[in-house]
Amino acid sequence: MTRLNTSSNGHGDHDHEDHPGMAHDEELGYYALRARAMEALLVEKGVCSPTEIQNMVDRVEARSPADGARVVAHAWADPEYKALLLSDPEAALAQLGYSLPETTPKLDVVENTENVHNLVVCTLCSCYPRALLGRPPDWYKSFSYRSRAVIDPRGVMREFGLDVPAEVEVRVLDSTADLRYLVLPRRPEGTEGMSEDQLAELVTRDSMIGVTEVRAPESARAG
Amino acid sequence: MTQYSGQPDDSTVKYQPGDTVAVRVDNPGGHFRTPRYIQGQTGRVHKLCGIFPNPESLAYGGDGQPAQPLYRVEFSQSQVWSEYAGPSSDKIYVDIYQHWLEPATAVA
Numbered sequence: 001m002t003r004l005n006t007s008s009n010g011h012g013d014h015d016h017e018d019h020p021g022m023a024h025d026e027e028l029g030y031y032a033l034r035a036r037a038m039e040a041l042l043v044e045k046g047v048c049s050p051t052e053i054q055n056m057v058d059r060v061e062a063r064s065p066a067d068g069a070r071v072v073a074h075a076w077a078d079p080e081y082k083a084l085l086l087s088d089p090e091a092a093l094a095q096l097g098y099s100l101p102e103t104t105p106k107l108d109v110v111e112n113t114e115n116v117h118n119l120v121v122c123t124l125c126s127c128y129p130r131a132l133l134g135r136p137p138d139w140y141k142s143f144s145y146r147s148r149a150v151i152d153p154r155g156v157m158r159e160f161g162l163d164v165p166a167e168v169e170v171r172v173l174d175s176t177a178d179l180r181y182l183v184l185p186r187r188p189e190g191t192e193g194m195s196e197d198q199l200a201e202l203v204t205r206d207s208m209i210g211v212t213e214v215r216a217p218e219s220a221r222a223g
Numbered sequence: 224m225t226q227y228s229g230q231p232d233d234s235t236v237k238y239q240p241g242d243t244v245a246v247r248v249d250n251p252g253g254h255f256r257t258p259r260y261i262q263g264q265t266g267r268v269h270k271l272c273g274i275f276p277n278p279e280s281l282a283y284g285g286d287g288q289p290a291q292p293l294y295r296v297e298f299s300q301s302q303v304w305s306e307y308a309g310p311s312s313d314k315i316y317v318d319i320y321q322h323w324l325e326p327a328t329a330v331a
Contacts, residue, residue: 106273124258150315151307152309154308154309155308169312169314170309170314171313171314171315172300172315173316174258174261174316174317174318177275178272178273178278179272179318
């Protein structure tokens with residue numbers, strides 16, 4: 001039960017205990033309180049230890065879309081790596097130093113091509129490749145996105161500024177079960193001379209969910 | 224332990240990529256991972272994703288056995304949504320556990 005009173009205050013590494021007069025400041029909302037209560041019960045019943053919970057939090061917080069971007073850029077630069085990423089994502093990620101923990105749901109990578117555009121949603125909750133990309137954006141968890149992404153994917157993408165041509169097949173992937181999806185976006189034209197690091201800078205979180213495409217930098221588009 | 228209809232007997236893989244399957248309509252009560260909008264729809268097995276412990280058992284402290292083959296099933300968007308606005312070639316893929324699927328004949 002100790003965690004109820006210590007470091008986990010819902011504000012990341014910001015510790016209220018550090019500020020005089022704020023030690024007893026309770027601003028927790030309903031869901032934060034519920035999460036704390038569940039956490040305390042899991043510990044009390046011996047399902048997991050506070051350290052294990054903190055390790056998992058740290059692991060997710062340590063990942064961000066920059067990690068996915070690195071993987072995407074490497075796949076663009078190296079066709080053999082791309083083939084491995086599509087056929088055996090876990091082996092491909094391990095090559096770049098990302099070892100997914102056993103408890104992580106399996107990852108599948110789907111490739112956008114000139115004929116196919118993939119879009120990822122979880123209609124049941126908020127399944128997302130957290131082990132690679134970290135936490136999902138808030139809109140990904142909204143009822144609006146979760147319902148509209150399946151019924152009107154093209155309309156949703158237009159709101160993100162992407163108009164997918166009618167001749168391109170849109171594939172919505174609903175991650176309802178034991179797999180998580182990463183979209184491998186198309187490499188934009190005009191990026192031929194760019195280094196892998198420069199390419200990674202272009203790859204956005206949204207393009208790896210599929211609501212947008214990766215755009216070449218202004219300088220490359222101008223020509 | 225919650226009983227539900229369609230309780231799986233074993234873990235044998237029954238479907239192959241390309242097979243036409245129908246998603247059962249069911250309301251087992253409690254936790255299940257087959258969205259309502261896809262129940263009753265007919266699709267095509269795209270691939271076998273693996274064999275996983277049954278989440279309907281895991282959710283209630285069960286051992287998830289018998290584990291269930293999980294398939295990525297492809298559906299035509301315009302077939303799933305009668306007022307779908309996009310081209311008829313658009314698809315939706317849903318991962319579905321075997322005990323939610325039944326053999327079906329291809330739709331015209």
